[in-house]
Amino acid sequence: MAEKLLELNNLKTSFRIKDDYYAAVDEVSLTVNKNEILAIVGESGCGKSALAFSIMGLHTRAKIEGDILFKGNNLAKMSPSEINKIRGKDIGFIFQDPLTSLNPLMEIKDQIGETLLLHNKNMSKTQRYERVLDLLNKVGIPRAEHVMNQFPHELSGGMRQRVVIAMAIANKPELLIADEPTTALDVTIQSQILELINKLKNEMDSGIILITHDLGVVAEMADRVAVMYAGQIVEIADVKTLFENPLHPYTKSLLNSVPNANEEQDKLHVIQGIVPSLQNLPREGCRFADRIPWVDESEHDKHPELNEIEPGHHVRCSCYKHFSFPDESKEGQHVLS
C-alpha cells in the first residue's frame, strides 16, 4: 500500500460576493501518495487553481471548510505562522506564469536563497549560495554561476520557469504542487520542463499534484487523474483506466474534443456552452446537465455523489450509465465547423 501524503476531506473553498458565499471548490476529497503524480484536469475556471491555492493557504479572502490533512496534520486549522513553516519546506509550489512570478528587483540567488533562508536558520550565506548553485545546476540552467547573479528580466521564459522550479524544490519538499507549469511556455520547452519534474519526483520520492488542462501532458506524466468540473471532482481514476474507459460525460467530452491525427476529421468536437460562473453555478443536481441537454433529466441524480464504480475508479452522478453523444451530422449546433 502506497504511503498517504495528502488527504483532502470534503474540501470547500468559498468566496464572498456581496453578501453570499459561493463555492469555487466543492466537496473535493482526494488523496496523494508518495512518489505519485496526481493530475487534476478541467477547463479554465473549473476551480483547479483555487483547489491548489486552498491546499497552500494562499487565498487571502476565502472561507475554507473541510480537512486538508498533510501527513496527518490539518493545514486548514493551522495559524499563519504554523503554515509558514510548512510552505516552501514540506510543500513546494510551482506557479503558472514564470514571467510574473519572480520578483523583478531581486537577484536570482536571493530569490532562491530566500526559501533556504526562511527554513534553515543556521545556514551561512556561503552555504546558501552554494546550495543555490547546486539547485540551478540540478534544474539544468547553463552557466549557473553567472545566472545566479542576474535579474529575472535577463532570463528567458523557460529559464525563469526553471528558476521557479528550483525555488519550489529548494528544501526537498515531500509534496510538490505544479499549477499549470508549462502553460506559458512553448512546446519544446514544455517537454523539457515536464521531464525535469518527472526526474525530480523520482529523486526526491515526493508526491506531485499536477494541474493542467493539457490531456497530452496528463497521459504522459500522471499516475492517477482527477477530472474537475465546476468546482467538483466528477471522475477520478488511474491514468490507464481514465483514457481507456472514461465514464463521466464530461470526461468523455473532454477526450472527444482532442483532435486525433490518425482519424480523418473535418470537424472539431466542442463541448456546448461554457463553465458557469461562480454565481451561476447550479446549487443542486448534476452540474454538467446544462451542457448535455439531450440527456433526459431523469438520468441525473438529485444529489450527485462520487461513487466508486470499480476499485480506484470514482464517478459522480449516474448520468454516465446511458450516455452517448448525439449523431453529429444532424446536431450541428454543438459542433464547430
Add this chain to the structure above:
Amino acid sequence: MWKFSVRRTLIMIPQIFLLSILIFVLAQLMPGDALSGTVDPNVDPERLDEIREQMGWNDPWHEQYARWMGGVLQGDLGQSFRFKMPVTELIGQRIVNSFWLSVATLILTYLIAIPLGITSGRYSDTFRDQLITGYTYVGFATPLFIFALVMLWIFGFQLGWFPTSGSVEPGVEPGTFNYFMSKVYHLLLPALSMALITTYGTIQYLRNEIIDTKQKDFILTARAKGASESRVYNRHIFRNSLLPIAAFFGFEITNLIGGSIFIENIFGYPGMGQLLVESISLRDYTVLTAVTLIFGVASILGALLSDIILSIVDPRIRIK
C-alpha cells in the same frame, strides 16, 4: 550605472539650452521695460530711446540673447535695474534660503507620505484607509495659498508658536548654533504648511502602488516560500512600490518651486519665490530671467535625479 548617469546628464545640455531661449524670448515679449514707469516722467522720450539704444535693447533678439548667454556662462547674470546690484549677489543668499526650505519641505512630505501611504495601501478599504484617503482629498482640494494663510494666522499670530516672517532672528551671529536653530525655527511653519498640502500626491501614488503590487504573482511566490506577512510587505511589496515614488521625485521638485512662490510671499520668507514675484511686478528683466532660468534648471536637475535614483533601485533600467 555611471555610463547611464553620464549619458543622462549629457541629454540635459540641449534641454537647458532650449529652456534658456524660451525664457529669454518670453521675457522679451512682456510689455514695458525697466525704464517705463520708473523714471522721471519729465525726461525727454527721445533721451529714453537713446538710453535704450545704448543698452542694446533695440538689437535683434538673438544678438541680445547671445550677449546674455555669454554672460551667464561666465557666471554673470547681469545687473538688477531695481536693486542696482549684480543679480548673482542678489540671488546668492536667497537661493540658499530657498534650498533649505525645499529640503525641509521634502523631508516633511516623505515623513508624512510614507507611513500614511503604506498604512493606506496595506489596509485598503478599511476605516484607516478611508481616513487617510479623505485627508488626501482635502489636501488636493485646498488651495495652498489659503491653507498657508490659515496656518500663519493660527500658529503664527493667534498661538504665537512660530515667527511670522523672515528667515532668521535679527542680530544672531551667523555660524553659531543659535543661528542654525533660528533658521530651522523660521523654516518649520512654511515647510510644514506646504508639506501637509502637497503630500497628497505621494500618498495616493504609494497607496495605489502597494495595492497594485499586493496582487502581483511574485507576492504569491513569496508567500508560497513561507515568508511571513511582515516579510512579504517589507521585502517584496514595499520595495517594488517605491519605484514610482522615485520617479515622482522630479515632479515633486517642480511642485516645490511652484509652491514656494506662494509660501515665501505669504510667510515673508526671503527666497527665490519672493524675488520672482517682486521682479515681475517691477519689470526687473535680468532678475526675472535669471530666477526663471534657475527654477527651470532645478526642475531639469530634479528629473535627472529621479532617473538616477530609479536606475539605482530598478535593475531593469540600468544600461550595461
